Amino acid sequence: MSEAAPAKPLPFPDRDSQPFWEGLRAGELRVQRCGGCGALRWPPRALCHRCRSFEHEWIALSGRGRVVSHVRTHQVFAPAWRDDVPYEVVTVALDEQEDLQLVGRLEGARAEGGLPVRARFVQVDPEHALLHWEPTQD
């Protein structure tokens, strides 16, 4: 039996993104809603690029969207992914706002443009959860 692949890197939150990662751990896809103009934004940042307000709240979204781009990695770029290739990573535009585009692993289907997907929260250890995507019928 071959040796196990090295561990994959864990999320490394910064001071602006901590609530996003906490949301994944709680099973929610949370983004910031601007307190000034109400726009949703991604990725987490300290102020709104539309109205420049620093005020914001974190809200949970439906976790539904559709695939707007996708790649399938065949080459092993680091040993941690040795046993994963080939794997698919997708960019998903969220239903709530088209320009919120998040990246994650797709599981359970071959990726294609327009594929409806929903978020799945994958606990990788007691402290960390990741965002995966899976196909959905509705």
Place this chain on the structure above:
Amino acid sequence: MRDRVAIAGIAWTELSKNSGVSTLTLAARAILAALEDAGLRPDEVDGLATHRVGDSVLPPILAHSLGIRDLRWHLDLFSGGSVSHAVVGQAALAIAAGVADTVVCYRAINARSEFRMGGIGRPLVDAVETQYQAPYGHFVPPQQFAMAARAHMLRYGTTHEQLGAVAVTQRAHAVHNERAQQRKPITLDDYLASRWVVEPFRLFDCCLETDGAVALVLVRAERARDLRRRPVLIRAATWGSGHTLYANQQPDPSTSAAAAMAPRLWSQAGLGPEDVDVAELYDCFTYTVLVQLEDYGFCRKGEGGPFAASGATRLGGSLPVNTHGGFLCEGYVHGLNHVCEAVSQLRGDAGARQVEGAEIALSTSQPGYVSGATSALVLRRGP
């Protein structure tokens, strides 16, 4: 700034998979050779400019090594290929402003044997957006650019064969470039048979990670007239913004940052895409060539694929592109080797790959993906 500053000398080191020497050695070799090309002495240099991503010699150490005692101007720009042409633009500003007289722009890199792009296991502390990709195994340039390429394919119907046309064309050009690391011609079938790296990219969509250095010597245009080589004038230099990895300010990756910057570039040059005789377009991957053909205005949006497949970008075509074979075949020196090739074409010393009578060249940096910045130059054959 138009036509006030000239590129008076250029040089390359050997380009290889393993230089066996330090980036200090590579930089010094290229700089001394470029000064020799210009007919200038090392002690005349009063400015140095480069860009790095934590992978190359510190410019002050290089200045000490070259015996430059009074560095009147310097620039150490932290970023990748997206600022490669900004390095030359900044140096031209410094000369035009009278802050320096003789500036050498260079890039020295052991990108194959020492520090590979994507920094496997080496996250950059200030690249906070990588936190949203690295845990999913999505962290190297082929993955990031493949995502943009796929978006273009979905939106405009761009095909694998059209990406392949870029690879085949550039390989045909590299046959005539003794510096190129890949010089054996390939067919579209060879391209389609090459292995997947990250779909939609195959092996031949990807540039050659390279060890090597290039350097360019800049002086005032009137001074360049008295030097050894025919001067090449900096007609226009522009800076632009771009996509970061995920920000929702620019959600559509099928249009690059060049689209917003190009009107400024052409306006500053007093020229348009129809005036360009030869274009050296940043080609970390085949896709960036297609999108820049559109976004600099050489064809309509979405038609970069058909344009490349038509043969227009070949030597002898209406717009020869990447006449040295580009990063795909000559090697990836992170951007400035495109400027060197443009200069060579405009001086008329490009040998078997010379574009007859070339007077105006476009040379571009990475068109803004990942880094959120871009830059470009229009160059003109001098008197």
